[in-house]
Amino acid sequence: MTHSTTHATTRTATPSFTLVITGAPYSSQAPQTALSFAKATVAAGHTIDRVFLYGDGVHLASALVAAPSDETHWPKRWAAFLEEHEIPGVACIASALRRGLVDGDEQKRYQLGANNLLKPFTIAGLGEWVEGNIKSTRTIYFHAGA
Amino acid sequence: MGMLIIIDQPPYGTWAGREALDMAFALAAFDQPVSLLFSGAGVNWLRKAQDTAGIEQKSVEKNLAAAPIFGIKAILADRAACERYNLDIKTMIDGAQLTDANAELMAQYSQAAFAG
Numbered sequence: 001m002t003h004s005t006t007h008a009t010t011r012t013a014t015p016s017f018t019l020v021i022t023g024a025p026y027s028s029q030a031p032q033t034a035l036s037f038a039k040a041t042v043a044a045g046h047t048i049d050r051v052f053l054y055g056d057g058v059h060l061a062s063a064l065v066a067a068p069s070d071e072t073h074w075p076k077r078w079a080a081f082l083e084e085h086e087i088p089g090v091a092c093i094a095s096a097l098r099r100g101l102v103d104g105d106e107q108k109r110y111q112l113g114a115n116n117l118l119k120p121f122t123i124a125g126l127g128e129w130v131e132g133n134i135k136s137t138r139t140i141y142f143h144a145g146a
Numbered sequence: 147m148g149m150l151i152i153i154d155q156p157p158y159g160t161w162a163g164r165e166a167l168d169m170a171f172a173l174a175a176f177d178q179p180v181s182l183l184f185s186g187a188g189v190n191w192l193r194k195a196q197d198t199a200g201i202e203q204k205s206v207e208k209n210l211a212a213a214p215i216f217g218i219k220a221i222l223a224d225r226a227a228c229e230r231y232n233l234d235i236k237t238m239i240d241g242a243q244l245t246d247a248n249a250e251l252m253a254q255y256s257q258a259a260f261a262g
Contacts, residue, residue, distance in 0.1 A: 022162075022262035055165045055262045094168060098161075126172035133149075133257075134178070143262045 016047040018132030021057035023144030025074040026067070031060045034142040035078055042085055049136045051082065052129045053091040053121070056144065058101050061091045061121035075118050082120050089121040090128045148179025148219065150255040152247075154186040157206040158198070163188060166261030167209055174217035181255070182213065185224040185247045188261075189231050192223055192238040207239060214241055222251075 019038060023030025034051070041048055053060055060075055067073045082089045091101060096117075097110070103123050107115040117123060133139050151170045153163045173180040184191050191206050198205045213221055223238060224247040235244060245251055252258060 022165075054169075055162060057262075095165065126169060127176065129169070130172050130176045130178060133173075134176075139257070139259075141259060143260065 014047065015138065016049050016136045017041055018049050018129070018136040018139040019051045020129065020139060020141045021051065021053050021060060022055040023142060024056035024059040025065070027056070028144035030057065030142040030144055031074045031078060032072070035074070035081060037140070037142075038081060038087075048085070048087050050088040050090060050128065050132045051078075052132060053089070053095070054129065055092075055095050056099070057142075058091040058096045058099055061089065061096070061118050062101055063116045063118040079118055079120060090124045091117070091121055092129070093123045093125050096123050147254075147256050148181065149173060149257045149259060150181050150183050150252070151259050151261070152183045152185060153188040153191060153261045154184075155261055156187040157191045157196070158201060158203060162261040163191065164206065164209070166259070167206075167213075169259065170213070170218055171216050177217070179219055181220040181222060182218060183222045183224065183245070183247060183251070184242075185227050187227075187231070189223050189227045189233055189238075192221070192242045193231075193233060194237055194239055210239060222247075 019034055021030050021034045025031045038048055060078055062075060065073065065075045078089070096102065097106065101117060102112055102115045103117040104115050106123065151166050153166050155163050157163055170180050170182055191210060196205045196207045210221065221242045222245045223242050225244045228234060228244060
């Protein structure tokens with residue numbers, strides 16, 4: 001089960017959203033539910049300012065996911081959606097580093113043997129979430145649920 | 147006004163609460179008003195004299211003690227949950243306030259977010 005918590009404050013006339021995904025693919029339905037929501041949002045003519053991956057949600061940005069061929073590849077599915085609609089997808093750096101998700105810069109910084117960040121995702125700090133929270137009319141959370 | 151970050155999970159055994167606390171610190175760092183509400187098993191975050199040596203984890207008590215310094219407005223503890231876990235103002239860290247986690251409390255904030 002996946003649930004989302006909606007918190008609304010009207011700040012501008014055109015609805016815009018920041019989506020926060022904290023549940024990992026294949027252990028929770030959070031990324032799938034978030035993608036369905038994101039597609040419906042765009043179809044309705046609303047704006048998604050950014051998608052922020054936090055906690056276990058950062059696994060969605062891994063380039064090393066190799067799902068069975070008869071299952072949906074959620075990282076690729078999300079990456080294609082973000083590219084198509086030019087929406088920034090940001091993984092929290094603290095969550096990412098703890099869980100072994102790194103880009104080229106972090107690989108050098110920590111002298112790691114590889115990097116595995118899937119394009120077009122980027123890695124950045126919680127400030128990205130704060131900024132989205134301020135900018136967007138609504139911030140919606142997709143958790144792993146009970 | 148501002149955001150209420152709700153931590154309803156115990157301090158050890160899951161990282162969700164720690165990451166929720168980081169969110170609160172990030173908001174405070176950007177001068178966004180933020181308070182913390184501990185409910186359910188989450189009230190155990192507030193217990194004094196936590197000894198975590200045996201589980202090789204940092205005590206969350208130290209993290210929380212820094213909250214007011216970083217600009218977090220209030221550390222709230224749900225009264226009913228505190229009773230369930232045998233906590234009161236004397237056995238909780240300094241600065242924690244008892245409250246009733248109800249609609250009236252939520253109405254004081256423009257947003258609320260749960261730990262994953």
